[in-house]
Amino acid sequence: xxxxxxxxxxxxxxxKQTGEAxxxxxxxxxxxxxxxxxxGEDGRRKLCSKADGDRACETDSFLSIDWRTCRRMVKHCxxxxxxxxxxxxxxxxxxxFNVCPYTGTISKWRRSTLxxxxxxxxxxxxxxxxxxxxxxxxxTQEEDGICxxxxxxxxxxxxxxxxVDIESCQSMCRRRRYAQRMVDACVAGCDITTCEVxxxx
Numbered sequence: 001x002x003x004x005x006x007x008x009x010x011x012x013x014x015x016k017q018t019g020e021a022x023x024x025x026x027x028x029x030x031x032x033x034x035x036x037x038x039x040g041e042d043g044r045r046k047l048c049s050k051a052d053g054d055r056a057c058e059t060d061s062f063l064s065i066d067w068r069t070c071r072r073m074v075k076h077c078x079x080x081x082x083x084x085x086x087x088x089x090x091x092x093x094x095x096x097f098n099v100c101p102y103t104g105t106i107s108k109w110r111r112s113t114l115x116x117x118x119x120x121x122x123x124x125x126x127x128x129x130x131x132x133x134x135x136x137x138x139x140t141q142e143e144d145g146i147c148x149x150x151x152x153x154x155x156x157x158x159x160x161x162x163x164v165d166i167e168s169c170q171s172m173c174r175r176r177r178y179a180q181r182m183v184d185a186c187v188a189g190c191d192i193t194t195c196e197v198x199x200x201x
Contacts, residue, residue, distance in 0.1 A: 161194075
């Protein structure tokens with residue numbers, strides 16, 4: 001099989017002679033998405049960083065992937081492959097959100113609204129520069145999930161500091177028999193905001 005196949009420009013396994021992509025439902029594609037403020041005149045995305053004091057992150061930001069990655073995502077989804085979109089948080093942890101296989105219609109020109117295999121909504125549309133804007137509750141966090149702002153959470157939840165949970169996590173770190181640098185990293189990694197029921201904290 002190896003001598004007859006290669007990887008094409010979209011990082012897909014393809015037939016060397018015909019160039020046709022080869023794919024099965026067992027194929028998995030993990031794609032990293034970023035929270036974005038805007039698209040510049042040069043077509044590049046301006047990524048959002050709440051840590052830098054960028055208030056627009058809380059009001060005007062959206063999740064996106066670049067144009068090349070979006071094209072790859074659409075091709076894999078159309079073939080029925082397993083596709084997940086990931087968020088890497090400031091403490092280094094990563095959350096994966098399943099978006100394909102899907103039911104629904106992928107539109108060439110309009111916003112596509114799909115349902116993943118867990119019945120959650122996933123939306124995407126092409127914007128300036130050919131990039132894709134992403135949305136839907138398939139990409140939001142449940143209660144106790146890590147977040148940066150309220151828009152990262154499911155409906156009815158808000159992004160807050162759970163001081164009790166943070167202190168419990170940090171106490172556990174300090175009890176571990178790690179090298180001091182690892183204890184310090186563990187303690188720092190506990191200091192996160194999470195999605196909690198509105199008004200409970």
